[in-house]
Amino acid sequence: MPSNCTSLVFRAPHVLGQTRITNNTNKLTPTIHVGTCFPWYGKKTHQKKKLFHIVSQLKCSQNYPSSSVMEDERNLVVSSLGPDKYSKELDVAVKAVQMACSLCQKVQESLISKTNSQIHSKDDNSPVTVADWSVQATISWILSKSFGCRNVSILAEEDVESLSKPDSKGLLSAVVETVNDCLVQAPHFGLKGPEKLLGSSDVLEAIGRCNSEGGPTGSFWALDPVDGTLGFVRGDQYAVALALIEDGEVVLGVLGCPNYPKKKEWLSYHHRYHRIISKLTPTTSESWDKGCVLYATKGSGKAWMQPLHQTNKLLAWPNSAILIRVSAIDDPALATFCEPVEKSNSSHSFTAGLAHIVGLRKQPLRVYSMVKYAAIARGDAEIFMKFARSGYKEKIWDHAAGMIIIQEAGGVVTDAGGSPLDFSKGTFLEGLDRGIIACGGAKLHERIIKSVDASWKCSSL
Numbered sequence: 001m002p003s004n005c006t007s008l009v010f011r012a013p014h015v016l017g018q019t020r021i022t023n024n025t026n027k028l029t030p031t032i033h034v035g036t037c038f039p040w041y042g043k044k045t046h047q048k049k050k051l052f053h054i055v056s057q058l059k060c061s062q063n064y065p066s067s068s069v070m071e072d073e074r075n076l077v078v079s080s081l082g083p084d085k086y087s088k089e090l091d092v093a094v095k096a097v098q099m100a101c102s103l104c105q106k107v108q109e110s111l112i113s114k115t116n117s118q119i120h121s122k123d124d125n126s127p128v129t130v131a132d133w134s135v136q137a138t139i140s141w142i143l144s145k146s147f148g149c150r151n152v153s154i155l156a157e158e159d160v161e162s163l164s165k166p167d168s169k170g171l172l173s174a175v176v177e178t179v180n181d182c183l184v185q186a187p188h189f190g191l192k193g194p195e196k197l198l199g200s201s202d203v204l205e206a207i208g209r210c211n212s213e214g215g216p217t218g219s220f221w222a223l224d225p226v227d228g229t230l231g232f233v234r235g236d237q238y239a240v241a242l243a244l245i246e247d248g249e250v251v252l253g254v255l256g257c258p259n260y261p262k263k264k265e266w267l268s269y270h271h272r273y274h275r276i277i278s279k280l281t282p283t284t285s286e287s288w289d290k291g292c293v294l295y296a297t298k299g300s301g302k303a304w305m306q307p308l309h310q311t312n313k314l315l316a317w318p319n320s321a322i323l324i325r326v327s328a329i330d331d332p333a334l335a336t337f338c339e340p341v342e343k344s345n346s347s348h349s350f351t352a353g354l355a356h357i358v359g360l361r362k363q364p365l366r367v368y369s370m371v372k373y374a375a376i377a378r379g380d381a382e383i384f385m386k387f388a389r390s391g392y393k394e395k396i397w398d399h400a401a402g403m404i405i406i407q408e409a410g411g412v413v414t415d416a417g418g419s420p421l422d423f424s425k426g427t428f429l430e431g432l433d434r435g436i437i438a439c440g441g442a443k444l445h446e447r448i449i450k451s452v453d454a455s456w457k458c459s460s461l
């Protein structure tokens, strides 16, 4: 182990090879091409009307024996409202996140090889880079192009104001260049790119369009273009997170983790070590050396993982996706828990006390960003705990995609009181009880929830 590890050695006994490789050809076949409008996207009443229209046409047409008509009706119901309900959204969202990961890799590479000139400060003083705005512009542009501007509502982290200021001209042109470099690759990802290069106003418009306020009704996308900006600028872990929320419920989640290592043990190693190893063993798509995109849709009971797409090839869906599943470990002594690297983001002393009460024996795995959710969904760790200081309000884009992927992979995600996270109240997870607990299994989850109160009483929080 290198001497400069940011966190302690990760010793969970199972291996990534436990995930099942499946022939996934029947899954998520896109039926409508990018650029066409999804007929029942949006309001539920439109869905019903469309379905009724098709069924009525079927009933009236031809001399079908009644049983055939019924069978056709059944098929229509299944394909329109059943497992394929979000196939188009999923197809576009995964490809858009794949593109965003590729963009981020390039920016991160140039960031760590240069000075800090590409890092800027938001009003809250957190570092924000060309990548944040470029990813937001790229994903916004792709979603709008694929579904039509009027059908797409996006709630995202970055605001357009700071990029529109007169003294941000240099930054804006770097963002425009990065976005164009990325969008020109769209056909390699199976998406349609722009007919001509985007100008500053197009890019600002795409970023500014992400001004949804969320809420309890209708559908909107929640986007964190670069989650874990600190990890990103340090050359470490970060994630691109995109979720679709309908009537306050997360229905689809995609999580891009460009630096997720092939060997899960490496999650705890310092990023410099990763870089040296990557240089010694060059990445190929087949080797699953580094990076993945995870995704799931609500109620499917399945979560999937693709390797990062190599831009010199054409992305062929489902891009070697494999099913992922949470860990079966339910013995606290064998379980690994993840938490944020930054103790200002989550109290390490509180989680240490809670871990002690629950009987967790391993050292915590400290990782930046929603990669922690990915680790639980992949079965590489069993528990994720986050207890922010009181007064901090968790944002929905930091949790939506990770939550649904863990749930569909068989895990449980709640607040520290055991209640579901509420995505219906706008930007923030309102009413959150103290913190967030995500577990691979219900038994571990229950045990932690039961111990929170005791730990809370003992703590100095």
Ligand SMILES: Nc1ncnc2c1ncn2[C@@H]1O[C@H](COP(=O)(O)O)[C@@H](OP(=O)(O)O)[C@H]1O
Residues within 6 Å of the ligand: 126, 224, 226, 227, 228, 229, 230, 231, 339, 340, 341, 342, 344, 345, 346, 367, 368, 369, 370, 388, 389, 392, 395, 398
């Ligand atoms: N004081 C605070 N307490 C808790 N979370 C915070 C925080 N300040 C920022 N965060 C959130 O924690 C995220 C980083 O997560 P982690 O600490 O797990 O790496 C940040 O994402 P961004 O970096 O995208 O802003 C931000 O959303």
